[in-house]
Amino acid sequence: MRSTLSALLLGATLAGLAGCTALPPAPATAATTAPAVARPVEVLWLGQSCFRITTPDGRVIVTDPWLQQNPKTPPAYKKLEALGKVDVLLVTHGHADHFADAPALARLHHVPLRAPGDLNAAVVALGILPAALAPRFNKGGTIEPAPGVKVTAVRAEHSSVLNFANPITGKDEIHFGGEPLGYIIELANGFRIYHAGDTAVFGDMRWIGERYKPDLALVPIGGNFTMDPQDAAHAVKELLKPRAVIPMHYGSNPLAKGTAAAFVQAMGTSTIRVIVAEPGVPVSF
Ligand SMILES: [Zn+2]
Numbered sequence: 417m418r419s420t421l422s423a424l425l426l427g428a429t430l431a432g433l434a435g436c437t438a439l440p441p442a443p444a445t446a447a448t449t450a451p452a453v454a455r456p457v458e459v460l461w462l463g464q465s466c467f468r469i470t471t472p473d474g475r476v477i478v479t480d481p482w483l484q485q486n487p488k489t490p491p492a493y494k495k496l497e498a499l500g501k502v503d504v505l506l507v508t509h510g511h512a513d514h515f516a517d518a519p520a521l522a523r524l525h526h527v528p529l530r531a532p533g534d535l536n537a538a539v540v541a542l543g544i545l546p547a548a549l550a551p552r553f554n555k556g557g558t559i560e561p562a563p564g565v566k567v568t569a570v571r572a573e574h575s576s577v578l579n580f581a582n583p584i585t586g587k588d589e590i591h592f593g594g595e596p597l598g599y600i601i602e603l604a605n606g607f608r609i610y611h612a613g614d615t616a617v618f619g620d621m622r623w624i625g626e627r628y629k630p631d632l633a634l635v636p637i638g639g640n641f642t643m644d645p646q647d648a649a650h651a652v653k654e655l656l657k658p659r660a661v662i663p664m665h666y667g668s669n670p671l672a673k674g675t676a677a678a679f680v681q682a683m684g685t686s687t688i689r690v691i692v693a694e695p696g697v698p699v700s701f
Pocket of ligand 1: 509511574575614641
């Protein structure tokens with residue numbers, strides 16, 4: 417108690433001394449009186465399943481980069497350098513519309529490619545990336561690839577192969593691409609994103625919803641290779657139950673005919689916020 421009182425008196429004395437100097441008192445600005453305004457989470461869709469997610473503390477996460485050949489990617493983002501820095505590089509499976517630009521981005525930023533462990537085993541064996549840029553993890557595993565960014569690998573109901581143009585034979589080869597994944601991305605402020613990858617509906621989406629309680633779900637709606645708008649709406653409304661959803665994986669392949677309008681219609685009167693993102697136009701949370 418005495419030391420506390422002494423400290424208070426000392427503080428008062430020092431404050432008094434400060435008042436006697438020629439220094440002007442610090443102005444009471446809004447910055448010192450108002451609480452700090454947290455920066456939002458910025459989510460930028462770049463077509464198919466590629467997103468650039470910027471966290472409130474400035475970390476940049478890129479998912480499933482297919483940019484140079486993607487018809488939905490805005491011209492401004494066709495050059496990989498246009499993404500700016502990349503702290504976390506996530507790929508859900510080996511199909512080219514998710515994987516194509518990942519090796520180049522990994523080398524450009526010297527950032528490890530986070531992908532299904534067995535896909536990365538093939539990536540290293542084929543000499544696409546060195547082992548240091550292709551670490552392995554798998555379903556159920558949680559990693560922290562950058563401070564304040566946690567990524568948990570979860571199931572996706574799909575397939576995965578790795579297409580490889582063999583530079584020695586000049587022939588195209590198909591290699592095992594591991595099991596496809598979805599990802600739970602948890603940010604330092606608690607915001608959770610579920611990136612479903614390519615997937616059909618599966619019953620454990622209910623478990624993913626209950627266990628991880630995603631604030632935002634990114635779900636494929638194109639059909640043919642994945643859920644169509646009706647199945648995706650069922651998954652979101654009945655199983656995942658996020659606060660908001662952005663449809664993805666449509667409009668880039670003529671076989672995947674699902675549309676955002678059909679997804680919005682299938683969501684009906686649900687209170688879940690449906691955000692139809694425009695490629696290249698950021699959305700803030
Ligand atoms: Zn796929």
